[in-house]
Amino acid sequence: MFKLDPPHRRYALRTWGFMGVYMALNLAAMFGVFDRLQGQPGAWVLALAISAPIAGQLWATLGLMADSDEFVRALTARRFILASGLAMGLFSTWGFAESYAGAPHAPGWLIYPLFWGAFCLVSPLVRSTR
Amino acid sequence: MRNHLRELRAQRRWSQADLAERVGVSRQAVNALETDKHDPSLGLAYRIAAAFELPVEAVFENPHAAAGEQRQVGGE
Numbered sequence: 001m002f003k004l005d006p007p008h009r010r011y012a013l014r015t016w017g018f019m020g021v022y023m024a025l026n027l028a029a030m031f032g033v034f035d036r037l038q039g040q041p042g043a044w045v046l047a048l049a050i051s052a053p054i055a056g057q058l059w060a061t062l063g064l065m066a067d068s069d070e071f072v073r074a075l076t077a078r079r080f081i082l083a084s085g086l087a088m089g090l091f092s093t094w095g096f097a098e099s100y101a102g103a104p105h106a107p108g109w110l111i112y113p114l115f116w117g118a119f120c121l122v123s124p125l126v127r128s129t130r
Numbered sequence: 131m132r133n134h135l136r137e138l139r140a141q142r143r144w145s146q147a148d149l150a151e152r153v154g155v156s157r158q159a160v161n162a163l164e165t166d167k168h169d170p171s172l173g174l175a176y177r178i179a180a181a182f183e184l185p186v187e188a189v190f191e192n193p194h195a196a197a198g199e200q201r202q203v204g205g206e
Contacts, residue, residue, distance in 0.1 A: 005156060068156070069154070069155035069156050069159045070155070070159070070168075070170075070171055070174060071155065071156065071158060071159035071162050071163075071168045072156060072158065072159070074168070075162075075168075127162075127167060128162070128167040128168065129162070129167065129168045129169070130167070130168070130169065
C-alpha cells in the first residue's frame with residue numbers, strides 16, 4: 001500500500017480540511033444558503049470566510065516545504081512558481097481580452113481553481129530542481 | 131552534479147531508503163541525486179560523504195576542478 005511520509009501526510013490532511021471548508025461554503029452558496037446576505041455588510045464576511053481556506057492552503061504548502069528535505073522543498077517551490085506564473089499569465093490575458101476584445105467576464109475567484117489546474121499540469125513535468 | 135552514489139551504495143549493499151535514513155532525507159531525494167535531477171547543498175554533500183566515510187570529492191565530482199587548475203596555471 002502507498003504510504004505517505006509524515007510531512008506529506010500532514011499536508012494531505014490539512015489540504016483535505018481546507019478544501020473541505022472551501023467546497024462546503026461554495027456549495028452552500030450555490031444552493032442559496034447565503035442568498036439573504038446579498039448586498040448586506042455580512043456578505044463581506046462571507047467573502048472573507050470562503051477565501052480564508054485559500055490562506056490556510058498557502059500555510060499548508062509552506063508547512064510542507066518547511067518539514068521536507070531540500071529536494072522536496074526546491075521541487076515544490078519550482079512547481080508553485082511555474083503554476084502561479086501560468087495561472088497569472090492566463091488570467092491576465094483573459095482580463096485584457098475582456099477589456100479590449102469583448103471577451104465574456106470571468107469572476108476573479110476563478111484564479112484559485114486555475115492555479116491548482118496549472119499545478120496539476122506542471123507537477124508531472126517538473127521532476128528536477130534545476 | 132556527477133556523483134558515485136549508486137556505486138558506493140551498491141558496494142555497501144544499501145538501498146536508497148537506507149542511505150536516505152542515514153543522511154536524513156527522503157528516498158526521492160537520494161533518487162534525484164543519483165539521476166542528476168538535484169544538486170545537493172553543501173551540508174547534504176558533507177552528510178552523504180560522512181555516511182560513506184569518504185571525502186566529499188570521492189563522492190561528488192567537482193565540476194570546477196579543471197577551471198581552478200587552469201586559473202592557477204594562468205596566474206603563474
